Amino acid sequence: MTTPVRRITARHVAREAGVSVTTVSDTMNGTGRLSAKTRERVLAVAAELGYRPRASARRLREGRSGQIGLYCSFLTEIPAGMAGMGYYMALAMGAAEVALERGLGMVLLPTGLTPDALGAIDVDGLVVADPVRDDEGLRVLSELGLTVVTVGRDPTPGAHHAGCVRTDDRRDMQMLLDHVAARGARRIAFVRADIEAEWTEQLTVGYREWCSARGAAERIERIPVNPEAAAETAIQLLDQLDPPDAIICGLDGGAAPVVRAVQERGLRVPEDLLVSSCVDGPLMTASAPAITSIDLQPAEVGRRSAALLASILEGAAPRDREQVLETRLIVRASTGGLD
């Protein structure tokens, strides 16, 4: 069964209701001065005909696209089969939800944008998740002169954007360190991703500050974004003369392979080694033992970013152009559990 494709316009409604198009427009937008009776009749006719104002016409008139884009910069670095996708989906759904509430559509921008694909991009602003230093796609997008809100700061030199929503990675790291130290750890290693994104840099800063404040030796390992690399590195660490008694993994999807590799080595978690992760996710509870981690609240981050961008686009100048969200330490068995 096919429905006639003839779209209803404001003119049809006007004719049917015996009013002018202006009246229809005013009714739909709550503008103008109309009698309640007229408004009601127009509304009834509109509903009956199934009238919906055409977004493209309105946009042309308003000179704005009524859309925002989401660009996940770090996604370029994530190999297929790697965890981390889930984090971004949660963020994306959160952002899309708020965007729609505010009358904006949210288009997903794939990584690896080709210059000619740019023609189809029609957005008033962008949410850029986890900008990686010197990201080519982001550079191209920025040059379009779009309003940009980043999730986490942009480490690219000279980059400047309209707003930022982030969590406090330095503090997260210190929460984890305090926690494992309280569980008795003395030689705590940090495995970080070998990319230049603000979150991993800030985790490192937090780690260094904590170590230097306590006179503890730093043990930082840089690894490629790749679960096997995390496991291999853990083994190497444990083979050292003075092996760590705790490993903090900075990379989503890294902690579970670490636990696994360590156990295959014949060591027990948490008895012989404490393991924790800077990013929560399904992997954490699927592991045995379950892994202590930080809940970064991706959905909420997405909601806030979209809300901030929408406000800026609406011309509001929110005082807090840089918002910092609270995170939560989730203690699980891999660091000794609750007690």
Added chain:
Amino acid sequence: MTTPVRRITARHVAREAGVSVTTVSDTMNGTGRLSAKTRERVLAVAAELGYRPRASARRLREGRSGQIGLYCSFLTEIPAGMAGMGYYMALAMGAAEVALERGLGMVLLPTGLTPDALGAIDVDGLVVADPVRDDEGLRVLSELGLTVVTVGRDPTPGAHHAGCVRTDDRRDMQMLLDHVAARGARRIAFVRADIEAEWTEQLTVGYREWCSARGAAERIERIPVNPEAAAETAIQLLDQLDPPDAIICGLDGGAAPVVRAVQERGLRVPEDLLVSSCVDGPLMTASAPAITSIDLQPAEVGRRSAALLASILEGAAPRDREQVLETRLIVRASTGGLD
């Protein structure tokens, strides 16, 4: 109030290049008959001024929105922290990529659409991932009269859509069954999600067919979409008088908790019990042992869906309105590994 920055229009380019707007339009679209020289000059001026045709104007003119939407029906059912998000992100990126290549933007539609949020939705068609029977959001969207391509068939009675991209879940199940049977399993249980989506129904059909062809007893457990439910069910199964020697988990994120629970029970995987999953993902390789599963190729599914939808919207009537993708069995240690 600041003066809005007037964007460069075709008129500016025309004036600057000393031609008419039509010529500019023809140059940008490759239409009309222009001398190479003129086209070159116009192109040069356009580039110099940074002219980009305004999408909303073009769309108004063409009467189409130039956008498609992605609606993940099953996402409604997924609790926070559950796996499965990653699958949809991969699918979404694949779809967005192809959409953009074909000049279409892809907007992400959140689940739980409120009727007034509908105003901001402006798409020519939809990709609906894993439609769940009687999904309210999908019903609302369908009533807009949009062209719909589903990923997996829509189990809603009477539902009919323009196209479908899917994998063969029946066959997947039978691959898994053949595999674990070859590894010596005789009493194979199937843990399925208690929702009405085509994939879980088809897995069940495949399971039943296989069992009945071999005279094997059926052991089907329906569980809510929830990782703990999978683990609990596994334990219950193993407590029975005649416990299974293999469990196939139909739900993304379910197999890992099953392995874990089984091991905590003191049983070994794969020696005492074979475990496998109908959906591959990061959890599979993070578990110990790694879990045998089916690679459903979400990115490719996303790409194909967007391509099919784009073709249909362009008026092409592709012969294969229902496309079936090949999947791949990935054998890992949880069923004895390769040998």
Added chain:
DNA sequence: CTGTTAGCGCCTTCAC
């Protein structure tokens, strides 16, 4: 080969 003209559907300004 290139220019002129006429809208696409909507909203805002101004007359009535």
Added chain:
DNA sequence: GTGAAGGCGCTAACAG
């Protein structure tokens, strides 16, 4: 209170 007119930027007809 309501209606008529104009134009947002673009492209498809038709002239020239």
